[in-house]
Amino acid sequence: MVNGIVIPPADEDALVERELSSLADYQDAVGGWIEAIDIRRLGVTLYVPEEGQLLNQPFNPRATFLWWYYVPAARLGELLRGPVLIVGSPDSQGADRDVPEELRARFAQTSGWALDVRPRANPFWYRVQMTYDTYWEVLVWAMLILDRWPDADDVRIVEGAEIDEVPLVQP
Known part of the structure; x- marks a missing residue:
């Protein structure tokens, strides 16, 4: 089963x-x-x-x-x-x-989601200054950023406790 x-x-x-x-x-x-x-x-x-x-x-x-x-x-x-x-x-x-x-x-997690973006030709990740309530919400925003922001090369989802532990900019 x-x-x-x-x-x-x-x-x-x-x-x-x-x-x-x-x-x-x-x-x-x-x-x-x-x-x-x-x-x-x-x-x-x-x-x-x-x-x-x-x-x-x-x-x-x-x-x-x-x-x-x-x-x-x-x-x-x-x-x-x-x-x-x-x-x-x-x-x-x-x-x-x-x-x-x-x-x-x-x-099941209902709070504490964030999104990092890496611009094209840039090795650094930048935190989007929003938090998201659900995994589904952050997935939608990840796809919207990649589709609508021409300079976005990649996105990554950050969950839970990591939000406070990861600096705004990191290599």
């Missing part, structure tokens, strides 16, 4: 814990045929509705920004639609694992 999390498309809807033991459970979680998207840096797989675009399911901003942040090649490309199921990356036998506890904690 695998413990996953369903990310509903509506931001106001809470994440839903799901126990999955069969293909039918995965399909039920997303409402139809599934397509897998690996996010290796995060150690997870997203299962999305294969026909989400075709059926004009609602845009899922939380899942999309999570994917875009951790998979730069996907940025500003396809939008994920409908409910998205997230599970841990497969083990050596190809079986999915539970969502990593560290990621569960990020999803």
